Amino acid sequence: MGRPPRHDTDRLLDAAADLLAAGGPAAVTMSGVAKAAGAPSGSVYHRFPDRPALLAALWARALRGFHDDLFAALSHGESWEAVGRGARASLEWARRNPRDAGVLLVGARELDERSWSEQACADNARANAMLHERLSALVEGCGDTAPDAADRMMVAVVDLPYAMIRRYLNSGREIPAHAADLAEHAVTSLIAMRRT
Secondary structure, eight states: OOOOOSSOHHHHHHHHHHHHHHHOGGGOOHHHHHHHHTOOHHHHHHHOSSHHHHHHHHHHHHHHHHHHHHHHHHTSOSSHHHHHHHHHHHHHHHHHOHHHHHHHHHOTTTTTGGGSOHHHHHHHHHHHHHHHHHHHHHHHHTTOOSTTHHHHHHIIIIIHHHHHHHHHHHTTOOOOTHHHHHHHHHHHHHHHHHHO
């Protein structure tokens, strides 16, 4: 039985995320990640054949973690209350995972998505389609046939939490525990506004 690798994939991606936070996408280089992780450059190239593969993996890990928590929160019923739980889950996930939340705030385009492999692009498109399908199912499950239902769903689940997360992380502040309450209450208000 071989010993576990000293420089595992998550450690390398953590180093990449730290470089991204400190210096933007240009700071995330293969040699920079190796140096930041205290790993030989061969360890980086062993896991990621090139920089686009590294950036794609960095994005995919963050998106997967976020979607896991969000979809779990949204799976508890087809109601606008589930949407409130989704907004809460977004803030709670970002509070627990500020490094990965920072990756998502940068965006796939800034992480040179055009240079990713065909497989990485397809995986990303599939992840985005899953989110849109889940939100469409929620709108349908809520029985909301208003013309603005899909837009309100996007504001509630994506736009509002994203704006709150951005405000805290871009100013270098930790996301406070009460932010999740604020997000859920804002969504509840959005629901109530539609019902009146």
